[in-house]
Amino acid sequence: MILERSMIETIAAALSAHGLTLRGGFNFAGGEETPSGLSGGAARSVLLVGQAGAAPWPHFLRWKESQSQAVANPLDTWSREVIGGVANDFGARAVSPSDRPYLPFQQWAMRAEGLRPSPLGILMHPQYGLWHAYRGALLFEVEIALHEPRGVIHLCDTCVDKPCLKSCPVDAYSADGFAHETCLAxxxxxxxxxxxxxxxxxxxxxxYGAAYCYPPQVQAFHMAAFAGL
Known part of the structure; x- marks a missing residue:
């Protein structure tokens, strides 16, 4: 059995109603170690779910304001609820980047979309730049009808000045990696x-991707979550 493209388009439409985007997918190779699907058998394919720009923000805010009390990790909770609902409708298992043990979401994303990391570690997208994210994935126990990703230009290779490595006042990003504690302090x-x-x-x-840049209030929300404020 194969999940046809028409069904994948229906899934994409269901996610789009919440501001989320189907970010590609792939079939696991034979013999490859995979997570389990909905019934507990080995998953045979995965569809990545994410966002471009801040499209989910108004949907998330409406949900957040409808809650009777404060919710811990609200964006993760909302994402799990929405993606989980879509998964239930289409016979998939929903998984999240924050699930333990961690699943290889970045490797999946690179495989699904042909992207590569920027100097900041965020995958560079040819259209969205650094202004995108992955919120979850749908695991199926059947194969999916998707084409292999085409070759994608890595914009970081064309960027000579690398302003992303020159703007932080404490040089949190460098050739040595991310200085997490320095940034946090x-x-x-x-x-x-x-x-x-x-x-x-x-x-x-x-x-790159300036048209998709998160508004200040969205960036402040993420920064507060990062810093535990």
Whole structure:
């Protein structure tokens, strides 16, 4: 049995009603170790679910405001609820990037869309730049009818100045990787107000995908979650 493209388009439409986007997928190779599907058997395919820009934000806010009490990790909770509902409608198992043990979401995304990491670790998208994310995935115990991703230009290769590595006042990103504790201390500290209210300065310095840049309130929400504020 194969999940036909018409059904995949129906799934995409169901996700789009919540501002979410079907971000591609693939069939697992024979003999490849895979997570389990809905019935407990080995999954044979995966569809990635994510966002482009801040499209889910109004949907998420309406849901958040409808809750009778504060919800821990509200964006994750909303994403699980929405993607889980779609999964139930189409016979899939929904999984999340925050599930333990962690699933290889970044590797799945690279495989599904042909993307590569930017110097900040975020996958660089040829249209969305750094302004996209993955919110979950749908695992099926059947194969899906999808084409292999075409070759995608990696915009970071064309960027000479690399402003994403020059804008952070504490040089949180470098050739040595991400200095997590240095970044965290700065964001929480007296001089971290621009980051807390407007988001990561390095990320905002990237010239690509500007039309999809998250609004300041969305970036402030994510930064508060990162810093535990």
């Amino acid at each position: 700065h964001v929480r500290g007296q001089n971290g107000a621009p980051c807390r209210t407007g988001g990561c300065l390095d990320r905002n310095a990237c010239p």
